[in-house]
Amino acid sequence: MSTSKTPQSPAAVSAAGLRKSYGDKTVLDGIDLRIPAGSVFALLGPNGAGKTTAVNILSTLITADAGELHVGGHDLATDPQAVRAAIGVTGQFSAVDGLITGEENMLLMADLHHLSRREGRRTAAELLERFDLTDAAKKPAATYSGGMKRRLDIAMTLVGSPRIIFLDEPTTGLDPRSRHTMWQVIRALVSDGVTVLLTTQYLEEADQLADRIAVLHDGVIAAEGTAEELKRLIPGGHIRLRFSDPSAYRSAARALREAVAGGTPVRPPGSAPADEALVLRIPSDGTPRELRSLLDWLDSAGIEADELTVHTPDLDDVFFALTGGTGTDQPSEEAGR
Ligand SMILES: Nc1ncnc2c1ncn2[C@@H]1O[C@H](COP(=O)(O)OP(=O)(O)OP(=O)(O)O)[C@@H](O)[C@H]1O
Ligand SMILES: [Mg+2]
Numbered sequence: 001m002s003t004s005k006t007p008q009s010p011a012a013v014s015a016a017g018l019r020k021s022y023g024d025k026t027v028l029d030g031i032d033l034r035i036p037a038g039s040v041f042a043l044l045g046p047n048g049a050g051k052t053t054a055v056n057i058l059s060t061l062i063t064a065d066a067g068e069l070h071v072g073g074h075d076l077a078t079d080p081q082a083v084r085a086a087i088g089v090t091g092q093f094s095a096v097d098g099l100i101t102g103e104e105n106m107l108l109m110a111d112l113h114h115l116s117r118r119e120g121r122r123t124a125a126e127l128l129e130r131f132d133l134t135d136a137a138k139k140p141a142a143t144y145s146g147g148m149k150r151r152l153d154i155a156m157t158l159v160g161s162p163r164i165i166f167l168d169e170p171t172t173g174l175d176p177r178s179r180h181t182m183w184q185v186i187r188a189l190v191s192d193g194v195t196v197l198l199t200t201q202y203l204e205e206a207d208q209l210a211d212r213i214a215v216l217h218d219g220v221i222a223a224e225g226t227a228e229e230l231k232r233l234i235p236g237g238h239i240r241l242r243f244s245d246p247s248a249y250r251s252a253a254r255a256l257r258e259a260v261a262g263g264t265p266v267r268p269p270g271s272a273p274a275d276e277a278l279v280l281r282i283p284s285d286g287t288p289r290e291l292r293s294l295l296d297w298l299d300s301a302g303i304e305a306d307e308l309t310v311h312t313p314d315l316d317d318v319f320f321a322l323t324g325g326t327g328t329d330q331p332s333e334e335a336g337r
């Protein structure tokens with residue numbers, strides 16, 4: 001198993017032309033993915049984009065309508081058994097049984113993986129310790145907090161020491177501390193050479209963890225690359241001037257237009273979104289030099305803004321630019337059937 005993260009590494013997971021529809025609703029419309037062994041790949045998308053559908057297909061829980069799919073070197077169509085043996089899956093919704101204790105949940109997983117009684121106990125104890133659940137191990141899982149349940153969920157996934165792990169929204173609903181703990185857990189897995197495919201709605205999470213990120217939208221991969229590559233896809237940063245007084249805003253906008261027409265080195269404001277009617281956006285790289293020249297100009301033009309913020313593009317901008325800022329979450333005709 002390679003621990004190199006270069007795209008030339010053997011693919012741990014690959015999909016070509018992956019399709020899935022429910023009734024006449026196309027959820028995945030020909031997706032291509034390639035996840036090098038030992039890397040973290042984040043599938044990002046708004047609610048209903050098809051992230052869980054993709055994970056469920058790649059983890060053999062549901063079947064695709066079409067596509068060449070390989071996981072761990074095995075063909076999903078002909079050898080789903082081998083794929084199942086190679087992977088671990090933490091679903092979007094908990095697999096924890098609340099009626100039994102955390103330890104019992106772990107031992108159940110050990111049984112499923114045919115570990116001997118002794119080995120099962122050892123593995124359970126070790127993972128409970130690693131996920132800070134030793135004190136709670138003998139309590140019914142129903143009494144655990146959301147964060148503890150999520151940790152138990154992932155601990156259960158690791159019982160069989162899978163080399164490829166699917167994590168569907170591993171940190172949704174976790175507080176910042178638990179989220180950081182989870183990130184450490186994921187990083188530790190990766191440093192052991194494990195391949196991780198995770199889905200997330202949190203751009204920061206993808207930014208923090210993923211070697212590569214794919215943005216899923218309208219059934220296709222709208223963009224794919226490193227966080228840096230994705231950020232480069234969208235226009236640069238800007239400075240925002242916010243006004244509370246509409247007349248101050250109007251005269252500032254007018255002065256800005258005149259400055260642009262008169263050749264003053266202030267670039268024209270971009271169009272402001274409707275909910276920020278009193279905000280002027282001035283394209284800028286946010287360097288001190290540009291900022292100083294803008295402040296000088298504001299001073300000389302007698303413009304007083306209530307707030308000035310420098311905005312450099314982040315993954316949120318990429319996400320909104322690529323997905324139009326809306327979810328695609330329409331209940332499907334077939335949902336629940
Ligand atoms: N069993 C099903 N029957 C019919 N439609 C389904 C089924 N499962 C999913 N869908 C539809 O497929 C689309 C994608 O759903 P999916 O759960 O994959 O989205 P997601 O990206 O995981 O969303 P979220 O971020 O909310 O978890 C949705 O429109 C959903 O209604
Ligand atoms: Mg989902």
